[in-house]
Amino acid sequence: MQIIQPHYHAIARTAQDYERMAMSGVVAVAEPAFWAGFDRLYPETFIDYFRQISEFEPTRAAQYGIRHFSWVAVNPKEAENTSLTREVLKHFPEFFAKPTVLGVGETGLHKSTKNECDSLEAHVDIAMKHGQLVLIHTPHLADKAHGTKRVLEVLAGMNVDRERIWIDHVEEQTIRPCLDAGYWVGFTLYPITKCSPKRAVDMLEKYGTDRILVNSSADWGPSDPFTLQECVLEYRRRGHSLQEAIEVFHNNPCRFLGQNPKFDIQPIRVETLAREPIPA
Amino acid sequence: MTGSPRGDPVIHVLQQPVPNMLSAAQIAENYFLESRHMLLEIAAHFDRYDAAANRESGGIANGRAAAGQGGTGSMGRLREAVAILAAPHADRERTVALLELFAKD
Numbered sequence: 001m002q003i004i005q006p007h008y009h010a011i012a013r014t015a016q017d018y019e020r021m022a023m024s025g026v027v028a029v030a031e032p033a034f035w036a037g038f039d040r041l042y043p044e045t046f047i048d049y050f051r052q053i054s055e056f057e058p059t060r061a062a063q064y065g066i067r068h069f070s071w072v073a074v075n076p077k078e079a080e081n082t083s084l085t086r087e088v089l090k091h092f093p094e095f096f097a098k099p100t101v102l103g104v105g106e107t108g109l110h111k112s113t114k115n116e117c118d119s120l121e122a123h124v125d126i127a128m129k130h131g132q133l134v135l136i137h138t139p140h141l142a143d144k145a146h147g148t149k150r151v152l153e154v155l156a157g158m159n160v161d162r163e164r165i166w167i168d169h170v171e172e173q174t175i176r177p178c179l180d181a182g183y184w185v186g187f188t189l190y191p192i193t194k195c196s197p198k199r200a201v202d203m204l205e206k207y208g209t210d211r212i213l214v215n216s217s218a219d220w221g222p223s224d225p226f227t228l229q230e231c232v233l234e235y236r237r238r239g240h241s242l243q244e245a246i247e248v249f250h251n252n253p254c255r256f257l258g259q260n261p262k263f264d265i266q267p268i269r270v271e272t273l274a275r276e277p278i279p280a
Numbered sequence: 281m282t283g284s285p286r287g288d289p290v291i292h293v294l295q296q297p298v299p300n301m302l303s304a305a306q307i308a309e310n311y312f313l314e315s316r317h318m319l320l321e322i323a324a325h326f327d328r329y330d331a332a333a334n335r336e337s338g339g340i341a342n343g344r345a346a347a348g349q350g351g352t353g354s355m356g357r358l359r360e361a362v363a364i365l366a367a368p369h370a371d372r373e374r375t376v377a378l379l380e381l382f383a384k385d
Contacts, residue, residue: 192317199324206331 001245002268004253005029005228007106007135007168007186007215010057010068017218017225018064024229027250028067028265030257031057032106032135034219035075043087046074050091054098069263071105071135072096079110079119089126096130102260103127105135106168109147112139117154124158124165133260134165135186138174140193148174152181164259166213171195175203179211184256186213189227197231201238209248213256243270322362329355357381 005021008029021029031053033046040046053070061068072095074085095101107123109116120136127134139147151167167178168186171194178185187200195203200214218225228249235245251267258265302310361378364370370377 192313196317196321196324198321198328202324202328202331 001025001232001242001249002027003228003232003249004257004265005215005218005225006213006253006257007032007188007217008225009034009217009219010061011052012220013218013225015060015063018061018066021225022064022066024226026066026228028069028253028263029061030069030071030102030253030263032071032137033073033075034106035077037220039078039081041081041084043084043091046088047091050095054095054101058100067265069100069102069257070098071103071133072101073105073107073123073135074119075106076108076110076116076119076137079116080113082115082118085119085122089122092126093130096132099262102257102263103133103135103164105133105166106137107134108137108168109139109143109151110137111143112147112150117150120151120154121158124155124160128158128160132164133257134160136165136167138167138169140169144169144171145173148178152177155183156181163211166256168213168215169194172199172203175207179207184211184213186215188215188217189231190217190223191227192222197227197234200231201234204235204248205238209244209252211252211256212248213252214249246270322358325358326355357384 003025005026005028008031010018010029010031012034033050033053036049050070050072054072057070058068072092074088079085092104096103104123104127107120109120124134124136126132136151138144138151148167148170155162155165162182163184166184166186169188170178170185171187175185187203188194189197189200194217204212204214214228214231216225216228217223232245232249235248236242246268254263254265254267257263361381364377364381365374
């Protein structure tokens with residue numbers, strides 16, 4: 001089965017992960033800009049990082065037949081450095097021109113401070129002005145519900161195209177308001193700290209499959225890119241058809257990411273051919 | 281290592297420094313996320329069961345209420361297990377209590 005991994009931090013992973021993903025059906029990954037594990041100090045550090053994910057990483061993925069796309073952002077954890085954020089944002093348009101950059105992400109909130117909210121608003125604003133897609137990170141664990149509510153409040157005060165915004169890392173307590181407001185949502189599968197494959201399938205069964213993306217994130221922390229395949233297996237084990245699985249794990253990423261014409265992978269449909277006559 | 285009365289080498293294991301064990305606070309902190317994850321999986325299992333029970337009853341019965349009454353079979357056994365875990369004090373190891381519970385006919 002063909003799978004698209006819409007949120008994947010490739011630079012934190014080995015080539016062996018690419019190889020195994022290719023062997024298990026992954027045809028494309030999209031890499032949002034991420035936190036480096038420490039707060040970066042210089043705009044140039046971000047620019048080189050954006051070059052890495054928009055210029056070099058596609059070549060690494062291509063060796064395994066995987067298409068690689070990316071996003072640019074200052075991570076919410078670094079939003080307290082307001083001058084750094086402003087300086088990095090000035091460079092976004094040159095990356096929007098790159099052939100595999102899909103938009104702005106992952107922006108969003110971590111502790112939901114005023115500076116974080118201002119940074120989120122600035123990120124969404126520049127994305128909308130340049131016709132880009134947006135990927136929004138919502139906080140983890142205890143901060144999840146409050147942070148998601150604040151994300152929705154910030155967006156509600158802006159003139160945005162909701163169908164071009166993906167609010168990621170939703171869970172059972174945050175999915176409904178995001179879908180009801182007209183945004184795309186993402187389930188991020190982590191071994192321990194976020195959603196699990198079984199819970200993701202529960203939510204697919206409860207809320208349907210429209211405007212829902214499933215991803216593994218897979219960064220430098222405890223994470224596993226193959227939780228996505230685990231989720232595909234759980235979905236199929238519960239009796240959902242191959243085409244239904246393709247809709248969730250391949251076609252939905254095509255529908256959201258394909259709003260940027262640079263993402264040119266098309267939705268697919270399984271066709272069963274009529275039995276061919278046996279030669280006499 | 282020293283010699284025994286017969287001259288054989290003896291390793292004085294008990295004289296080795298005893299490694300520090302985790303404190304109660306460290307145990308609470310170190311295993312919190314893992315236990316949180318497992319509890320959420322159990323909660324999802326119960327919700328999944330209730331949703332299916334509701335579907336099967338045509339939405340007439342309240343699956344959550346029906347399943348919440350202890351129930352029978354494997355779901356009932358899980359609810360008993362959760363009740364054992366929720367008790368503030370245990371007169372024996374909880375793992376032993378659960379293994380005995382799950383071993384019942």
